[in-house]
Amino acid sequence: MRATALTPRHHHSWRNRPLLKTIRTIAFYALLLLLFFPFFFVFAWMIMGAFKTQLQNTAIPPLFLFEPTLENFDTVFRRNPMIQFLLNSIIVGTGATLLALIFGLPAAYSIARFKQQRLATAILIARIMPGISYLVPWFILFSNLKMIGSYAALILAHLLVTLPMTIWLMIGFFEDTPQELHDAALIDGCNEWGVFEKIALPLTKPGIAASAILSFVFSWNNFLFSLILASQATRPLPVAVFSFISYTQIDWGGLNAAATIVTLPVLVMILFVQKQMVRGLTLGAVKG
């Protein structure tokens, strides 16, 4: 009892001291900076490296102050058809995301509604299998269909990444939609498809947004499938970044410049949609 009586007063007087308050604020941000430093540093180092010459990049000790150069970006765009690679990434990412939504949403709804747990597990297993084990059969299949190097082959391959993720994210969302609404709609004469379309889909919009964004990002970052199934002309960005690593030399400046170009669009996109995405993710995670 005495303690609870004392604390507020103590707390009160403590709060009123401006100096302590400033220290507290500084300490808070210092700690924040310390925690985030490793994450920021990697990005900062990448961006700095993109503006350094090879000599500056390999200097011992590492340089933090230097005369920046734009030469690396020049090489990146001149040595590689970067715009083409960017376009390739966008086409494949959009295609794989759209198809994942078209097939994944009804699938997830059906699994959630009719409790098809086995089906859900089977889809998960398909995703857990290491991607490389699919590659040889895919290569045989696609080369017999004369599809190697086509966007279609890449999009279909990326579906292995985007489809299970969309389904698994959406199962949670659909399970969270109140059963009463379904029943009411059914009584009012809606069929199952109508319930899905008019009730379930509008209610799970944040989830759909989150799945779409994550699908796109995962497809954007996928390296292995793109490496094997793309041709020189359909190569997406991540594969292109590696062209700066050679057997006898690593062009650090070019590599960093290319990596910056690859990271930037995703980073900007995430900044714009992060609220939506976090809401979507947490909504799906907490079951009512």
Add this chain to the structure above:
Amino acid sequence: MNKRILFLVAVALASIVILSACATPTQAPPAPTTAPAAPQPAAFNWKMRQGEKLRVAMVTQPWTQFVDKEVSKFKELTGIDVTYEILPEDQFRQKTTVEFAAGTSDVDVFLSMVAQEGIKYESAGWYMDIEKLVNDPKITDPKFDFKDFTTSGLGIAKLSNGKLIGLPVYNEFGALMYNKELFDKAGVKYPPKTIEEIEAAAKAIHKPSEGVYGFVGRGAGAASTSQFSSLMRSFGADWTDASGKAAVNSDKFLAAVKWYGNLHKQYGAPGATSFSWQQGQDLFINGKAGMWMDASVFFANVVDPKQSKIVDKAGITMAPGGPAGQTPYVGGWHLSIYEKTKHKEAAWLFVQWALGKEMVLKAQMNNITTSRVSAWESEEYKKANKYPEFGATFLQAMKVGNAQWNPPVLAVSEARDAIGAVIVKAIEGSDYTAEAAKANTKLQSLLDATPKLK
């Protein structure tokens, strides 16, 4: 139900998009060529396979980039269309291995390294016998001059069964690069040739308080075994004994490990057990290391003003000589033809063009250490070469070198991991003999699991 219809239309549209994308123009079948003309020694018919299409898969490295700039000339000369693909080493291996394993690859010509993947590729039947092509006058330019390639150079494209499965695009040897300025400052003579001279020089140069180290070299486990193989042979050891049994715990092998470990411990840079070529090169080109033992191919970086601070101070010699003499390893990439290619003659024409005398001399002038003696001894190159000792050392290394820089097993990386662990232990100063015994057992089991080449 309007929306439902819309939804179905969207699905239908999507499938149309996919189907139409599937129907990307397929490769036109090669135009039927006229029957091979009777051999005319006067003028070799480069156009004999006009209209065909080749896919060439390359690893990112200087020679590849050099050819990339020239490849349009091949199209002019032969009328053969070339898709020229370049990928970094690891990604290249992943891609070609998957394609070849699938058996439906349309790669015709590719780069390879016998010491790394030779046994695997040969037992899978992926390499074409090059010697047969060389000896076929109908499809080989009489001016090709096969004998012009150095012996060790060809050695990097030969399997243990003697089959030649490629032609070298360039060669490298186990080298010791040194910083003349640091040697002068310490009052030591160069080039350092024997293990004793190297130890003495390292001792005199080593000043860790000033950030200068006597010797740098690879120490990162598996990455270190290739360079270490030069030293191993200088001590008279090898991966296997005369009967083909694993021998990486023989007394001579252990002596080499001990010497290498001690040199690192006493005169090396901190963190040596994580060093591959990048870390050694970074210290060396910044003038922070007296000597750097690594592949000669990196000398081009060391003398490139865009990358190096010691352009005028760098020297190069062969990897250290020991009690059993001086036997640097010889390596490099070779151009091979995929056994299942549908364009055998066109592929061979590409190899002849890319590795013909004219192109090789051009490559040599672009700082590539080619495998043709004629290029090294040409007046053109001799005049342009600013490092005459390099040319002499290279040709000498090609005479005495050994191309077996990897243990002769199928699972090369497993063997390298096991042997690399021994080197790490020696640098750390812990019990490397026990590790060597373990590595030897491992190597023997890998040797037992390696198919015998026919």
